[in-house]
Amino acid sequence: MTWHHRLFAGLERASDWLSPIVVKEVRQLTSGREFHYSFSISLLLGLCVAFLGAASALDASGTSGSWTFGALIGCLAFFGLVVVPMGAFNALRTERLEQTLELIILTTLSPRRVVIGKLLAQGVKLATLFAGLSPFIAMSFLLGGIDFVTILVSMLLLFSWSLWACAASLFLSSLIKTRAISGLIFGGLGVLLFLGVVAFGVPRVLFFMMMRSGGAFSSSGFHFTFFGGSAPWWLLVMLTTFCLISMMNLVLLTENRLSVATGNRVTALRIGFAVQFLVLVGWMLSFAGEPPPIRTSAAWTLGVLGGLHLAAVAMFTVTEDLVLPRRVLIRMREWSALRQMVAILSPGGGRGALYVLAQMAILLAAVGILRPTTPGFSWFVAICGYVCFFTGVPVAAFRLFRPAHEAAFHLRVVTLVALPVAMLLPDILYYMLWRPDEFTVSFAARHLISPRALAQWSVVQSRYGIAFPVALGLIGVAAYSIVVGAGMRMIEEAEIEAGEAAAPAREPGSADVY
Amino acid sequence: MNDVMLQLDGLVRYFDNVHAVDEISFSVDRGKVLGFIGPNGAGKTTTMRILATLETPQRGDARIGGYSVVDEPAKVRQITGFMPDSAGVYAHTTVTEYLDFFARAYNLRGTARHQAVDNIIEFMGIGELRDRNVESLSKGLKQRVALGRALVHDPQVLILDEPAANLDPRARIEFRALIRELAADGKTILLSSHILTELAEMCDAIAVIEKGRILATGAVTEILAGMRPRRTLSARFAGATDGLERFLLEQPGVVNVHEAGGRMRFELEGDDDAQAALVGRLIAAGYRVLEFSAHGAGLEDLFIEITQGRVQ
Numbered sequence: 001m002t003w004h005h006r007l008f009a010g011l012e013r014a015s016d017w018l019s020p021i022v023v024k025e026v027r028q029l030t031s032g033r034e035f036h037y038s039f040s041i042s043l044l045l046g047l048c049v050a051f052l053g054a055a056s057a058l059d060a061s062g063t064s065g066s067w068t069f070g071a072l073i074g075c076l077a078f079f080g081l082v083v084v085p086m087g088a089f090n091a092l093r094t095e096r097l098e099q100t101l102e103l104i105i106l107t108t109l110s111p112r113r114v115v116i117g118k119l120l121a122q123g124v125k126l127a128t129l130f131a132g133l134s135p136f137i138a139m140s141f142l143l144g145g146i147d148f149v150t151i152l153v154s155m156l157l158l159f160s161w162s163l164w165a166c167a168a169s170l171f172l173s174s175l176i177k178t179r180a181i182s183g184l185i186f187g188g189l190g191v192l193l194f195l196g197v198v199a200f201g202v203p204r205v206l207f208f209m210m211m212r213s214g215g216a217f218s219s220s221g222f223h224f225t226f227f228g229g230s231a232p233w234w235l236l237v238m239l240t241t242f243c244l245i246s247m248m249n250l251v252l253l254t255e256n257r258l259s260v261a262t263g264n265r266v267t268a269l270r271i272g273f274a275v276q277f278l279v280l281v282g283w284m285l286s287f288a289g290e291p292p293p294i295r296t297s298a299a300w301t302l303g304v305l306g307g308l309h310l311a312a313v314a315m316f317t318v319t320e321d322l323v324l325p326r327r328v329l330i331r332m333r334e335w336s337a338l339r340q341m342v343a344i345l346s347p348g349g350g351r352g353a354l355y356v357l358a359q360m361a362i363l364l365a366a367v368g369i370l371r372p373t374t375p376g377f378s379w380f381v382a383i384c385g386y387v388c389f390f391t392g393v394p395v396a397a398f399r400l401f402r403p404a405h406e407a408a409f410h411l412r413v414v415t416l417v418a419l420p421v422a423m424l425l426p427d428i429l430y431y432m433l434w435r436p437d438e439f440t441v442s443f444a445a446r447h448l449i450s451p452r453a454l455a456q457w458s459v460v461q462s463r464y465g466i467a468f469p470v471a472l473g474l475i476g477v478a479a480y481s482i483v484v485g486a487g488m489r490m491i492e493e494a495e496i497e498a499g500e501a502a503a504p505a506r507e508p509g510s511a512d513v514y
Numbered sequence: 515m516n517d518v519m520l521q522l523d524g525l526v527r528y529f530d531n532v533h534a535v536d537e538i539s540f541s542v543d544r545g546k547v548l549g550f551i552g553p554n555g556a557g558k559t560t561t562m563r564i565l566a567t568l569e570t571p572q573r574g575d576a577r578i579g580g581y582s583v584v585d586e587p588a589k590v591r592q593i594t595g596f597m598p599d600s601a602g603v604y605a606h607t608t609v610t611e612y613l614d615f616f617a618r619a620y621n622l623r624g625t626a627r628h629q630a631v632d633n634i635i636e637f638m639g640i641g642e643l644r645d646r647n648v649e650s651l652s653k654g655l656k657q658r659v660a661l662g663r664a665l666v667h668d669p670q671v672l673i674l675d676e677p678a679a680n681l682d683p684r685a686r687i688e689f690r691a692l693i694r695e696l697a698a699d700g701k702t703i704l705l706s707s708h709i710l711t712e713l714a715e716m717c718d719a720i721a722v723i724e725k726g727r728i729l730a731t732g733a734v735t736e737i738l739a740g741m742r743p744r745r746t747l748s749a750r751f752a753g754a755t756d757g758l759e760r761f762l763l764e765q766p767g768v769v770n771v772h773e774a775g776g777r778m779r780f781e782l783e784g785d786d787d788a789q790a791a792l793v794g795r796l797i798a799a800g801y802r803v804l805e806f807s808a809h810g811a812g813l814e815d816l817f818i819e820i821t822q823g824r825v826q
Contacts, residue, residue: 013624020618024607031606100602102568103663106591107619262570326570326584406530
């Protein structure tokens with residue numbers, strides 16, 4: 001036995017401890033042509049850039065390493081943020097179109113392990129591409145003009161965001177089942193990622209490099225003021241945390257889409273988004289001991305990001321069906337008292353409503369701790385009220401009449417459509433009924449029904465008072481309580497039905513010839 | 515000993531207001547092959563998906579090897595091999611790699627995994643295809659590899675949805691032999707097919723389903739006996755057959771005698787002994803019997819007869 005036979009036998013043994021999905025994907029990778037082409041092209045590009053960098057170094061300026069590195073990281077960004085995520089999208093798309101996904105899910109591999117395996121396989125691809133270009137990047141360091149920490153951090157950033165793009169592509173791929181639409185999305189994603197890299201990706205990495213090298217750092221526009229002197233590192237920590245947590249949630253969302261509808265597809269997702277929300281609250285609460293302007297900025301950021309988070313989460317949780325699959329009900333019955341206490345993390349639209357209300361309470365408590373000067377506490381209450389109104393009222397209206405109907409998808413569409421309708425309808429009705437001479441969209445009383453009121457809160461407070469938004473919020477909370485009540489009743493009915501079903505049916509094998 | 519491996523108790527599965535599966539109950543013993551017959555949309559695939567734990571019933575339950583498909587899906591998956599109507603293959607993957615992947619996915623490690631893959635390749639007779647890309651195989655060979663995939667973790671129960679669809683006659687014969695071999699090996703098999711004559715040769719029993727309800731279960735001969743107390747016979751004779759028709763009509767249990775295509779066709783109410791006695795009496799009466807055969811109703815006749823509008 002030669003040394004390479006022994007090596008392969010050893011690797012084969014070691015592969016027992018790897019995810020089967022990673023092993024399969026890497027085997028497919030090495031047998032297919034796509035990765036060979038992209039790897040070869042990346043090496044060729046790296047070689048060309050390194051050659052040009054070396055040529056420019058002949059003028060002995062000692063700074064050609066900086067642009068060499070920028071060009072190399074640009075190449076890597078193209079492969080990491082466009083080529084590899086497209087491959088990730090296609091990997092899952094093929095798995096669904098060829099109907100192999102159900103075959104995998106029937107094995108001991110859970111949908112989560114499948115998604116993580118797919119993501120890790122993309123990580124292997126990325127690592128190979130990064131490793132291929134690393135000699136040229138090392139050369140850019142030797143050419144001067146760039147320090148080692150910048151190189152390392154930039155590469156780590158690019159790697160983590162590339163992996164994030166892969167997770168996002170996997171999620172996108174899990175949304176579509178039909179061949180034609182997924183093909184269209186595949187093409188659209190390619191264009192989007194390409195534009196994303198050209199417009200945002202490379203500049204973002206270069207932005208970090210600029211910050212590291214002591215370049216200009218503006219505090220305008222994004223409330224950077226509360227980061228103080230260590231702003232770039234704070235920003236980096238926040239971006240990385242966001243990257244990791246949102247990547248985890250993308251994995252959970254993909255898992256949710258791939259799981260068979262017979263199991264609990266919700267709890268992990270609820271935990272993931274609760275963690276994301278708590279991290280956001282934690283970031284902002286870290287400024288609780290700062291002077292009022294910084295605390296106000298932090299509260300404002302929490303209001304905007306937390307409000308968006310709550311709106312998105314509410315749209316998907318409150319609209320959940322109230323009837324749960326039997327397997328889920330059985331599992332929930334077996335839960336310990338501790339798990340029963342966190343029932344808001346379990347499936348069902350009623351529990352979903354409680355889950356959103358709990359997060360709203362946390363948001364308001366955090367704002368209470370931050371004590372912002374402007375906008376006042378009422379703005380944060382109004383954010384919660386509008387979220388409750390727009391997500392709760394359509395769902396409650398439907399569930400009052402059809403509590404057992406499977407309509408989650410349709411309700412999500414309705415709540416999604418309700419938002420632009422509320423923003424446009426007041427103006428449309430106004431111009432149709434009153435026919436004013438002058439066309440104006442400036443804020444007026446008719447816009448109080450629209451979430452636009454939140455962006456004009458000082459005008460609302462001074463000119464119209466907060467009675468109308470408060471009324472909307474109360475209607476929203478009432479709607480939530482209707483959904484919660486309907487959810488509880490459905491669970492009780494399902495329990496009774498399950499008890500009846502547990503009684504023995506007829507003797508097996510007793511079917512006769514009719 | 516009654517060793518029930520597969521037991522369905524009042525399964526109900528509906529989608530909105532359509533009852534795809536409606537109070538289905540039957541059972542299959544270890545080592546038996548049950549054919550699942552029904553027209554398109556009858557509920558075969560839904561039932562099989564419930565058994566494979568890909569769906570849950572709204573009411574009722576099914577047990578595979580004693581494990582409930584509702585309560586213990588993970589245990590059911592460990593002892594069940596499911597083959598849907600599509601083969602489900604990967605690009606850039608050899609037969610060995612394909613089987614190896616599923617062996618890994620079923621948590622087989624090291625030597626056990628290699629052994630499992632080698633055994634399957636040998637059993638399925640696909641040794642020469644080891645290094646061929648699965649994607650490049652013919653439909654018949656893909657089906658064979660897919661069956662190998664369903665067997666890689668050595669399940670006790672196999673659920674095969676339309677496994678012989680799109681196979682050429684040779685592949686069907688080979689497939690039939692494989693199924694019988696697996697049953698002889700103690701595997702319990704539930705398979706659906708539209709090729710009804712094939713099912714009759716492969717299965718120990720059948721279950722006929724229409725509009726989500728089971729219309730009949732049992733061995734083909736038992737169901738036939740229950741539906742048709744008379745057997746249809748035909749005979750060919752050498753030489754003169756004068757008075758044969760009257761002779762036959764005088765025999766006990768013989769009715770509906772007529773000549774068609776140079777053969778005498780008639781129905782006999784009775785069992786094998788009655789049939790043997792009739793042959794004896796014909797020979798004793800001096801008729802020179804060249805051929806004597808029974809025409810049992812085929813599975814297709816049976817299927818048409820059972821399913822025609824019985825369930826509304």
